Amino acid sequence: MKFEYRSLIEFMTNISVVCPKCGSKAQVTSSYISVWKASFICTSCLSHRVWDGNTSSFVTAHSNYDRYEGILSGPAVDSFFRYPLWYQSEYKGEVLYAYNLTHLSWLKQYLGAMLRERIQTPHGWSNQSLQSRLPQWMLSAKNRDTIIKKIVALEKT
16 A cells, blocks of 8 residues: 655644543644644533743754744654543553544554555655654554554543
């Protein structure tokens, strides 16, 4: 199966998190165009916050682009408020996580494919695609069935 270039930031516009006040499923939303503004809302306890980019966020690298410093994509927390992600599961000491159901669905499709071919972008091959950044334990064929079962279980939560 051939897969088009995907970026992790595409899944960051609507992130399902655990509300720090009541433990219910809540949402962090941001703009795909500008990740410098984000909001948190829990419909269960009505807790809410706004992040405007002026407070501490995960910084991984500096860039020549104005106000862009990069977003860490490692821990199973959102990159704005650092709340735990709703969709996460442990596998052999590693954390399988997704930002939302769309991200989970993409992971299930990509990891479940017997043959994973990438489509070259108009600018050539990209090492920054989500596909090229997945850890080896996720990509291993011997882990495929168990990881897919975990993704299916997460989709039901």
